[in-house]
Amino acid sequence: MLLADVAVTSTQLAATRSRLAKRALLVDLLRRTPPDDVPVVARYLAGELRQRRTGLGWRSLVTLPAPAAEPSLEVREVDTAFEHMAALQGPGSVAARVALATRLFAAATEAEQRLLRGLVSGELRQGSLDALLLDAVAEAAGVPVASVRRAAMLAGATEPVAEAVLAAIDPAAALAALDAFSLSVGRPVRPMLAASATDVAAAFEELTGRRVVVDAKLDGIRIQVHRDGDDVRVFTRSLDDITARVPEVVAAVRGMPVTTVVLDGEALALGPDGRPRPFQETAARSATRDSEVATPAELVPFFFDVLHLDGHDLMDSPLAERLEVLDTVSSGRTVERVVTDDPATGQAAFARWVGAGQEGVIVKDAASTYEAGRRGSAWIKVKPRHTLDLVVLAVERGSGRRRGLLSNIHLGARGPDGGFVMLGKTFKGMTDEMLAWQTRRFTGLAVDDDGWTVRLRPEQVVEIAFDGVQRSSRYPGGVALRFARVLRYRDDKAAAEADTLDTVQRIAPWLTG
Numbered sequence: 001m002l003l004a005d006v007a008v009t010s011t012q013l014a015a016t017r018s019r020l021a022k023r024a025l026l027v028d029l030l031r032r033t034p035p036d037d038v039p040v041v042a043r044y045l046a047g048e049l050r051q052r053r054t055g056l057g058w059r060s061l062v063t064l065p066a067p068a069a070e071p072s073l074e075v076r077e078v079d080t081a082f083e084h085m086a087a088l089q090g091p092g093s094v095a096a097r098v099a100l101a102t103r104l105f106a107a108a109t110e111a112e113q114r115l116l117r118g119l120v121s122g123e124l125r126q127g128s129l130d131a132l133l134l135d136a137v138a139e140a141a142g143v144p145v146a147s148v149r150r151a152a153m154l155a156g157a158t159e160p161v162a163e164a165v166l167a168a169i170d171p172a173a174a175l176a177a178l179d180a181f182s183l184s185v186g187r188p189v190r191p192m193l194a195a196s197a198t199d200v201a202a203a204f205e206e207l208t209g210r211r212v213v214v215d216a217k218l219d220g221i222r223i224q225v226h227r228d229g230d231d232v233r234v235f236t237r238s239l240d241d242i243t244a245r246v247p248e249v250v251a252a253v254r255g256m257p258v259t260t261v262v263l264d265g266e267a268l269a270l271g272p273d274g275r276p277r278p279f280q281e282t283a284a285r286s287a288t289r290d291s292e293v294a295t296p297a298e299l300v301p302f303f304f305d306v307l308h309l310d311g312h313d314l315m316d317s318p319l320a321e322r323l324e325v326l327d328t329v330s331s332g333r334t335v336e337r338v339v340t341d342d343p344a345t346g347q348a349a350f351a352r353w354v355g356a357g358q359e360g361v362i363v364k365d366a367a368s369t370y371e372a373g374r375r376g377s378a379w380i381k382v383k384p385r386h387t388l389d390l391v392v393l394a395v396e397r398g399s400g401r402r403r404g405l406l407s408n409i410h411l412g413a414r415g416p417d418g419g420f421v422m423l424g425k426t427f428k429g430m431t432d433e434m435l436a437w438q439t440r441r442f443t444g445l446a447v448d449d450d451g452w453t454v455r456l457r458p459e460q461v462v463e464i465a466f467d468g469v470q471r472s473s474r475y476p477g478g479v480a481l482r483f484a485r486v487l488r489y490r491d492d493k494a495a496a497e498a499d500t501l502d503t504v505q506r507i508a509p510w511l512t513g
Contacts, residue, residue, distance in 0.1 A: 001037045003078055004071035005029065006044050007111040010118075013045075013126040014401045026136030035167040039159035040079045044115070046133050046158065047124040050079060051086040052240075055097050056120050062452055065106040067113050078104065078116070117399065124400050130158055137162045142171040143178065151181035153190040153372035156239050183313050185228045185260050188235040190372045192264075192305075194362050194379035200350050203363035203380040204343040211366040213319060214346045215304050216336040217359040217381055219276045219468075220268025221283055223301060225253050227261045245285050249301045258329050259310050264370075265303035265335065275357040279470050279482070304335040304362075307370055315370040319378075322370070339366065350382060359383055359467070386507055387465050388413070388481075388499045389490055391420055394455045395442045398435070402427075406439045406454060411464060411484065413477070414500045420458050421477035421501050428485035429465075438489070461490040461498055469507050477501050 009029045013022050026045055033041045043050050081104045085097045105113055118124030134152055138145035143165060151161045161181065168174035183189060197203035204212065222237035223246075232250045234243045243250060249267055269277040269285075276282070281297040306326040307315050314322050326334060338349050350361045360383035368378035390411045398407035408427040412420035430438075441460060448455040464484050472480035479501075 001033055001041060001075050002071050003073040003075050003112050003115070004109060005032070006041055006075060007109070007115040009045070010115050010124065010126050011111060019132065022132060023136050023139065026133060027140045030136060030140040030162070030166060033166070035163065037075050038163045038166050040075045042133060042137070042159050042162045044075070044119060045136075046130045047119070047126060048122070049082055049119050050159075051082045054082050054085045054120060055088065055093070056085065056101055061117050061120060062450075064113060064117075065102055067105075067110040068107055069109070071109050071112065073104075073107050073112060114399075114403075121399065126400055133158060133162075137165060141165040141168065141174040143174045147175065147178045151178040154181045154183055156188050156190055183262070183308055183315065185262060185308060186226050186231070186233055188224050188226070188239045188241075189262075189307070190239070191222060191224060191237055192370050192372050192379060193375040194381040195375055195377055197363070197380045197382050198385075200347045200361065200363065200382050201343045203361075203382050204346060206377060206380055207363065207365050210341075211320070211339065212341060212346070213323065213364040213366050214338045214340065214349050215362045215364065216349070216353040217362050217383065218266040218268055218302060218335060219279055219282075219357065219359045220266035220299075220302075221285075223249065223265055223267045225249065225261075225263045225265070225301070225303075227253050227256075227258065227263075229259060230254065242285070246299055248298055252301050252331075252333060256329050256331050260308065261306065261310070261329065262308040263303045263326075263330075264305035264307060265301055265333075267299040267301045269297035270300050279468070302333055302335045303330050304337070305370065306330075307372075315372065318367045318369065319364055320366040354384055383467055385465050386468070387463055387487065388504065389461050389493055389497070390423065390464050391458045391495045391498045392442070392456060392460045392462055393420055393422055393458055394453050395438070396425070396453050397451075398427075402435060405435045406442045407435065409438070409462065409486070410453075411462070411481065412458065412498075413504050414496075414498050415477070416501065420495075420498075422475045423477060423504065424472075424475065424480045424484055426464070426481075426484040426486060428483075430486055434486065434489070441489075458495050461493040461495060463487040463490055469504060477504070479504055 009025050012025050016022060040050065081100060085100050088097050105116065108116055134148050135145050138148040148161060148165065152158050155161050164177040165174040168177050197206065224235045226233045232253050233241060234246050234249050236242055246267065269281045271277050277297060282299065285299055303326060306322055309325055309329065314325060338345060340346060346363060354360060360381060363380045363382065365378040371378065390413055392409045393412040394410040395406040396408040398405040408425050410425050411423050413423055415421040442454060442456055445456040445459060446454045447457055465487050466481040467483040469479050470482055471478060474480065
């Protein structure tokens, strides 16, 4: 299949907000896709490359060759080119990668270049997420969407499921292909995800009338651990295999009284006082390259669910039953929890755990099954929300749906010398109206423009919500905001009234300790 066919559909997806219209576009293209091309096309429709890293960044995409007049690129040809780029390393790899990228983009039409740019940068704003793609795969194959979703969670990916069902000769054969996907110890499944609530009371209200389990939400990395005899494998939330990096987790699970088991949990670095260490000290241990492991911090695993034990799959068992099983095998390595129907008890647990340095709580329906890969209403996370008034220092040009607009803003706090210290970037939380307003506003504040980043006079104050603060060598202040999102612009405040770097550091005093 020509890449141009995918580019046309991508452009159409970005131009509509209707979920039904998006699904129809996806179904049409999937039905026209040759079976061998389905894995690549499916991933591109979800807005991602199949390669986790290519070595290309925005800087390498600032200057591109002139687009080709006519389409000629095949999707598998493009996938192979990115595979070659991802494999390059060592001396000369940068130049070789740039040469490959230049050749690829020179063969692409304008629409194809736009698609490739978005895939490389991760900024393909076409509103075609994996969940919608799974719906489209189900419709294209004529099978129930629930069956497709379950197969995808068990396979750990959408592409093999799409390939299997779209190659089937009829819906009955497609259902048989879906039934072939099952939980297999050693192969990670997509983790169950939690929706969000503003506070504990709201989370309990969502689960009114149901028995509730309140788990501590640890400030660590999500881990899924598979054990088959002495063979233990550890996977991250994104299903990367990090077994070699976490021998202490492997040893802990080898010490459990089981033969085969699949556990869901968190791992984190703890200080001498038992409080969690800065998140980067934990996250560095799951880095995808050895050079990125920046700390020898020991990780301690804690588990909150069990999906399989000694030949028995438990995903379809109620959470309360799974927890009983977990308590018998976890050797005390379970996440703290309370079982209650009283919101006040849940709030007290929230305050206690946040005070101990954890992220918050997850409120769970005790009768719920494990819906891997789903962000449903059976699990609801609650985290404390911090806000700061910061100054916009610069803004980046948008792409995809935001092409022609000024989008990603650079955030700064007042520094001790009277200047501003950058704390990170965000485009989260921006409405269409806000994007249009800030494009006009920041055009008037521009002092420099390199074609991608527009630097501004530091005048506009913005209220930012965020989940926490972390160390960062990327920014001069040594700190960065986690999960920053825009709440509103503050025209009632001058830049001199913005929050200071000291205020940011007080949120996490261990940063300067």
